[in-house]
Amino acid sequence: MSFRYGRRTAWVLSEVTVDIGDGEVVVVRGRNGAGKSTLLQMMAGVLQPTRGRILDRPSRVGWVPERFPAEQPFTVSGYLAAMAALHGAGSPAPWIDRLGLAPFRTVKLAELSKGTAQKVGLAQALICRPQLLVLDEPWEGLDAAARDLVPDIVAEIVAAGGSVIVSDHRGDTARLPEATEWTVDGARVTPERAEKARTGADTPWLIEVAAGDGPAAVAALRAAGHEIIRVRA
Template sequence: MRLEDVWLRYRRRGPWVLRATDVRVGPGEVVVVLGRNGVGKSTLLQVAAGVLRPSRGRVTDRPRHVGWVPERFPADQPFTVERYLAAMGRVAGLDPLATARAVDHWTDRLGLAGFRRVRLPELSKGTAQKVGLAQAMLRPPGLLVLDEPWEGLDAATRELVPAVIDEVSAAGGSVLVSDHRGEIARLPGARRWTVADGVVTEGAPPADEAVAVVEVAVPAARVAGAVARLRAEGHHILRVRPDASAPPDLAEGTSAATVEIGAAEPIGPAGGGAR
């Protein structure tokens, strides 16, 4: 997806919030959008998600399925959590059975099972944000756009956000996420766009954050645990694939899978690899 010479202002003679923005994000890439409050980060994300149309310029190659989570979930709606998510599943084009399965999966995973029959206006900000994340993930998005997704979340869900981002990128989706809390450390290897005075620039990662890509073969039955441990250590999972040729040190008849990771460990000057 590319934003081509995008300009945006909210009033005809108002100030430009975005100016001459020309950036792109590819399949499987994660981009963190940085900048002070009020500089246009949310506007940039809304243009990328299709919520706002540029005043000038255009957005090309936006994936068909976009998951959009605003900084403040609009909870002033007369629905229970369950009814709202079911309706959003239908909007996303899921059939009733697929919708029910997706709602069950994401309410369980995000700790919303006990809130399914609670009306949206009665939710706390953090719980409402979980509902927003759930609706964005009901159908696997080709583009996931998260505006300050860590705001108001409990510790367990804050830890889950990078895992969700990893899963989207590993499946070939693109992710844009804004961050002013310093949570970027949870997303090693992500690209960085900085917004200042309406201008978007891309910065190179600091030299001490260089990473290596490592393939690790593990017994297939232990893939989930291995992936969880690697993520807990700050590594970025690129993909998991079946490994047709098991390494010689695996027991005979044991199937294996290869986990490809982008490690968060810095590469030393002597060329030392990541763990």
């Protein structure tokens, strides 16, 4: 796919071909302005490619923008309850508690600090139980406690067979050690795995197990120090 914001503007992404598998975590790296957010918004379905298309996007996608648009006339619990109803999901209370939003239930979104608003942005994306979670620079806006929760949340989505794509321009990738890395540069996207394949390193193995044994097999392989590249149901 290719993307540009206007007919006379330069291509932000040009002839990009990437794929993200079930159970895969991708970290998108690149300098400021390289096109990371643009790529993530296309993955989330917020932007449509100017050319090309995206195939097999799951139906439940959670998108956490780099900056949650808090200029809305709702309280935290009113907004999250409405988002839950929209997605046919259960009560947002577990996410309100887990993300430390309980003291802000009755506060209007526009009155929240940037970090708290960002947590509302994270909660609204998780409420729909996303099969694909798109996190734009999650380490930037969140407070330390919420940042520390992100790897656990990512692991839970992966364990359920979902996929996660995260942009990161500061190099906080160490928080997601099993992630595949994509680099955006010069309107192109280079997946790390393609480079590894070219150098012949890290030949992956395909292991098949009975459906019900999947989560336990993944946990056992991880515990033994193996990297799981993807899980397909």
